Amino acid sequence: MSQSYLFILMNFIPFSFLPSATGNECVCDLKNLDPVFPNDKLTKVETTALKCIRSITSEKMTDLDRLLLGLKQRMKQLEDNVVELEKENSKLYAAMSLRIIELEYAEIQDLVNKLNRTTNDYYHLNVQAAAQLEDMKNTMVELLKFDKMQVIKKNRENQIKKNLEQYKEELKASSPPPTVSPGRCGLGQLVNVAGPRITSPTPYGTSYPYGAWGRDVKPAPGDENKYWLVVLTSSNVYGYYVRQYSTLSTLLLGLGPIDTYIASSNPTTNTIQGSNMVMYANALYYNCYNTYYVCQFNLSTRSVSTVALPSDTGYNSKFPFGHLGTTYSYTDMDFATDELGIYVIYATTSNFGNVIITKVETSNPPVFKKTWFTSLLKTSVTNTFMVCGVLYATRYLDKDTEQIFYSYDTKTKKERYDLKINIKKMKTNIEYLNYDPRDRLLYVYSDAYIVTYELVFQ
Structure with a gap:
């Protein structure tokens, strides 16, 4: 045995030296004096962690937020109704208003009871989880003693160094977002996306991953608090009615929806195709079924008006949104709202599949106004939205992060590909995204969840 190997053994491995019978060779009798690794303890930790993950799901963690938000909204609605009741002169109308208030009070009491039960469940879950975590x-502290070579510690240090270097490179590469002219909207630079502010499964549950929701950007007087929801219930592609709720809390809790039908069956002529749509002045704008036409559905008259895009416009998943992992089916046309009105975002073969922006005049029937051509390939984008006449496009980074990476200013016709504004996702995919200038929120439909984000301007 060489001296170098013998030195290593003497320094790292406890052993006893026993000479052989012939005296010409040595035999090392190795004895491991370290305690046996407690594999059963590691297995127990893994089992406990798995149980914690199953008991503390993202759905459960949002229950309390949903109930608190719903209670807040209902209390505000009750307060407004009481004020209206105090103004009533007619005994008949006063009696009807009082009955409405009684019903709302019963709903609030039901919310309070649910909140109490949920809070109590959370308390027990918190105590149990705290004990398990401790x-x-x-x-794990005990098991770390077996890491003699400090491999875990070094791996952590290396990962921290790697992350720091990555952040430094991102800071160097990132340049300021475009500045929106104060004369147009007065918002300044879009610098961040905060949130999510609201996250909840739809009243339909988690069965339908494609859909859209939001508020009417130009509501009729008295409809300012209404919310609309469209879920593509047929093959995750088609829809034929709009569901409306009187307040956000009634939407979150699935109370008292009003359905307005475009047609009696699905799909058929002029029904909804794809998840990208917007509500403006009590009319829904969307891609007409199986055509390159834009549909305007008036919810008051239940009538549909149409206008055709260029004949080489993509539809039926010719130029859909998507990323390397998947495509978002039938998203050839994207409708967007901002402070200046409505736009339709699409692609044509004559423009080589690149994004085109067209302003929509909300007459009846609708007509198209000015059009802008970009160099952005539509199929490389996951979503788009408009703010003050500026188009923003997003891309998929990973299952937790979406990124605003592109902008096109319709006033200056300047486009940029160097934006790096990240959006923290609650679910893997974002099937719908639109900006509401009334509250400056992004309304998102993500794998059967409705979510909002706040845009932060400098």
């Missing part, structure tokens, strides 16, 4: 922490 036990797992102590076990």
